[in-house]
Amino acid sequence: MTATDDHIDRLPAPALVRPTSQAERVADLLRTFVIDGELAPGVRLSEEKLSRKYQVSRNTLREAFRLLSRERLLVHRMHRGVFVAHPTGEDVRDLFNARRSLELPAVREAGQAPRALVDAVGQAVEEGEAAHAEGDWWRVGSANMHFHEALAALAQSARINEFMRQVLAETRLVFHVMAMPREFHAPYLSWNRRIHLALAAGDTEAAAEELARYLTISERQLTTAFAQMEGPEQA
Amino acid sequence: MTATDDHIDRLPAPALVRPTSQAERVADLLRTFVIDGELAPGVRLSEEKLSRKYQVSRNTLREAFRLLSRERLLVHRMHRGVFVAHPTGEDVRDLFNARRSLELPAVREAGQAPRALVDAVGQAVEEGEAAHAEGDWWRVGSANMHFHEALAALAQSARINEFMRQVLAETRLVFHVMAMPREFHAPYLSWNRRIHLALAAGDTEAAAEELARYLTISERQLTTAFAQMEGPEQA
DNA sequence: GATTGCAGTATTGTTCAACAATCCAACGAT
DNA sequence: ATCGTTGGATTGTTGAACAATACTGCAATC
Incomplete structure (x- = not known):
């Protein structure tokens, strides 16, 4: 080890060049x-x-x-x-159960998480509001995903993060199964804002309760839509 | 639809013959x-x-x-x-964070779960004790996995179940990285028994606290073992 | 008239052989 | 010691071939 190696150690290491297949x-x-x-x-x-x-x-x-x-x-x-993949109403229930398991406890334990992770939640909120201001509904949807991804990230597990990404990707598929009206995401903006406010204030229990309500309502909206869809017509 | 179709509907359907590649x-x-x-x-x-x-x-x-x-x-x-895969000490921390996120809330919400799911937890306990009686240490380990799989299953999500299986499979890999002594699993048998008892009695909070302690101790055992291993020698 | 049997066709499942790209260890030069 | 080079081994990727299966449509049957 020569003295020059010190410089190398100080490099922004994690950006390693990964060759992809x-x-x-x-x-x-x-x-x-x-x-x-x-x-x-x-x-x-x-x-x-x-x-x-x-x-x-x-x-x-x-x-x-x-x-x-x-x-x-x-x-x-x-x-x-x-x-x-073509998610069914059953899948919707399963996805939301999974999200409840991931997001609610993550929010409740937000006290353990570093401030940066809580800030990321706020950024997602702002991203959504910015997109809304521009009338970019697709980005509103993306921001909403980022918001919930940030919530799950409070659990501080790379594996949880990845699993959550998968679950959210699937959830996004659900929206493609039936074209949701553009205004569908609108009410969630203020909801996300409220959840983040409670989080930032350290009131994790309030945040969790808001989130639980959000998940319940969102799930109900989707499952009833599916019921109308899968009932009359065929699978 | 003729009348004979009724018989077909009554067949034990879910056992569908899936051709595998x-x-x-x-x-x-x-x-x-x-x-x-x-x-x-x-x-x-x-x-x-x-x-x-x-x-x-x-x-x-x-x-x-x-x-x-x-x-x-x-x-x-x-x-x-x-x-x-060759898990590191860092992976161990991540895995246990993931398990905390999955298992603890699942146990806390065990009240919502059907009795059959709680019984499955008990069965895993008995499987472990039977294996212990026979001195079959490998099966004791398997039973322990089943136990925690059954805990996660209380969340009632097929996706969570699968994710948990993956996490446990990885955890098992950790045990292969360093050959744990055979008696390593022994103390967990009584622990699992206590957790199930609390669950069956409906005292989910007590069960969760026991489980939390278990996870903390188990993680510490593994990470310290890794520290001894990764420190002196190379990765 | 609905079900069954039987083409023929299209597509996937799987294998094989070949070649390019890359890593790795050994050797030799500076 | 470090670096450049060389050769061998292994993976990455391709294209073609064939087998196995699913699907469509039509004729035969009850």
């Missing part, structure tokens, strides 16, 4: 398509067409499919192909 | 190997050797690898191959 890149691409709704729920992804379009071999494409099917964004059906 | 079967196989410690943490899985040994093509094998790397049981390192 073709399969991962394709998976990233498809993931954004699914989350953004460019690939509608239930749509089948033809191996031949996709491999031709994105200039990758079928084998590489299939590796990407495996990654995304473990994330529940794609569904593999033997000899039939892979399809964009 | 080669890739999934290989993934299942490798998963058990990893969890059971037959493939030690850090070991590299040669594509050529494995494909030859299990008579599958490299491409199929790689599909299985992608599945398992999303489960964090394998780690893909570009141009180097896939390795059995």
